[in-house]
Amino acid sequence: xxxxxxxxxxxxxxxxxxxxxxxxxxxxxxxxxxxxxxxxxxxxxxxxxxxxxxxxxxxxxxxxxxxxxxxxxxxxxxxxxxxxxxxxxxxxxxxxxxxxxxxxxxxxxxxxxxxxxxxxxxxxxxxxxxxxxxxxxxxxxxxxxxxxxxxxxxxxxxxxxxxxxxxxxxxxxxxxxxxxxxxxxxxxxxxxxxxxxxxxxxxxxxxxxxxxxxxxxxxxxxxxxxxxxxxxxxxxxxxxxxxxxxxxxxxxxxxxxxxxxxxxxxxxxxxxxxxxxxxxxxxxxxxxxxxxxxxxxxxxxxxxxxxxxxxxxxxxxxxxxxxxxxxxxxxxxxxxxxxxxxx
Numbered sequence: 001x002x003x004x005x006x007x008x009x010x011x012x013x014x015x016x017x018x019x020x021x022x023x024x025x026x027x028x029x030x031x032x033x034x035x036x037x038x039x040x041x042x043x044x045x046x047x048x049x050x051x052x053x054x055x056x057x058x059x060x061x062x063x064x065x066x067x068x069x070x071x072x073x074x075x076x077x078x079x080x081x082x083x084x085x086x087x088x089x090x091x092x093x094x095x096x097x098x099x100x101x102x103x104x105x106x107x108x109x110x111x112x113x114x115x116x117x118x119x120x121x122x123x124x125x126x127x128x129x130x131x132x133x134x135x136x137x138x139x140x141x142x143x144x145x146x147x148x149x150x151x152x153x154x155x156x157x158x159x160x161x162x163x164x165x166x167x168x169x170x171x172x173x174x175x176x177x178x179x180x181x182x183x184x185x186x187x188x189x190x191x192x193x194x195x196x197x198x199x200x201x202x203x204x205x206x207x208x209x210x211x212x213x214x215x216x217x218x219x220x221x222x223x224x225x226x227x228x229x230x231x232x233x234x235x236x237x238x239x240x241x242x243x244x245x246x247x248x249x250x251x252x253x254x255x256x257x258x259x260x261x262x263x264x265x266x267x268x269x270x271x272x273x274x275x276x277x278x279x280x281x282x283x284x285x286x287x288x289x290x291x292x293x294x295x296x297x298x299x300x301x302x303x304x305x306x307x308x309x310x311x312x313x314x315x316x317x318x319x320x321x322x323x324x325x326x327x328x329x330x331x332x333x334x335x336x337x338x339x340x341x342x343x
Contacts, residue, residue, distance in 0.1 A: 060118060061096055064100075084301060097113075099113075148161050167330075174293070175274065178272065186232065223248055229259050236265070268336055278296070289333060293336040
């Protein structure tokens with residue numbers, strides 16, 4: 001079906017249908033929703049070349065990854081986010097441009113994309129506190145949405161994030177309710193905004209219960225299985241080992257579980273573990289019953305919604321920045337139990 005045929009079925013002009021599909025603000029919301037529903041019902045896919053000619057848009061969204069974080073490309077969290085975003089792009093007739101650059105060339109990559117007109121917007125990944133990319137993209141004039149937040153950024157910006165502080169506060173409270181007092185935190189890199197918020201939630205929960213904060217029970221590094229294994233093993237070999245671990249990713253949790261088993265201990269009985277689990281398509285947390293107790297959110301849904309926000313910003317320039325916060329759900333699995341009593 002082409003645009004003219006879709007317009008005929010709706011009793012609208014091809015121009016109105018085209019403008020509705022491409023988010024022009026002069027099309028009212030009722031008409032836009034009617035057109036979008038009909039396009040989906042009739043499996044209508046817009047002609048990208050025609051849209052480019054008519055709107056001057058590239059019909060592409062950029063994702064820039066620096067070499068120092070190239071592990072993100074094979075990280076299942078990044079892959080699920082991209083899959084979710086890709087679903088939205090495909091539905092709206094957009095392509096995705098993934099660019100890998102040296103750290104020093106990231107700013108130049110954004111400017112090049114804007115100058116050459118290769119993308120209509122950017123999704124920013126892995127924000128840091130006071131992330132300089134936000135001011136840079138404002139200066140360049142390229143629409144963007146941040147997956148996460150950047151505390152201390154001087155200007156307002158569009159972002160989508162999970163409530164990391166609250167998720168880790170609730171997880172720590174859950175372990176405290178089970179009688180645990182020596183609770184270790186194995187976190188991501190703590191110049192990353194999400195990791196700072198997770199530590200804050202953990203420390204707030206301990207302080208509220210009068211449990212001393214022990215810096216020797218906290219680790220921060222790249223979120224790999226090896227890191228989780230080494231950090232947990234080092235703490236479990238201490239004379240006063242933790243009875244519980246709170247960790248920042250499923251990948252870390254797998255390493256922590258390996259360390260627990262190497263020490264001849266049983267997960268959920270001798271040592272409890274709670275992980276942040278992004279409900280990943282290719283790294284499932286068990287079947288009917290979760291293996292790990294987890295603070296869960298869907299990173300694939302985050303990708304879908306971040307892409308929708310960005311495309312809306314592109315279609316409606318000048319609007320105030322949009323923000324969306326997800327609350328993580330605490331799912332109780334087999335990896336937690338009461339704190340063991342000393343024999």
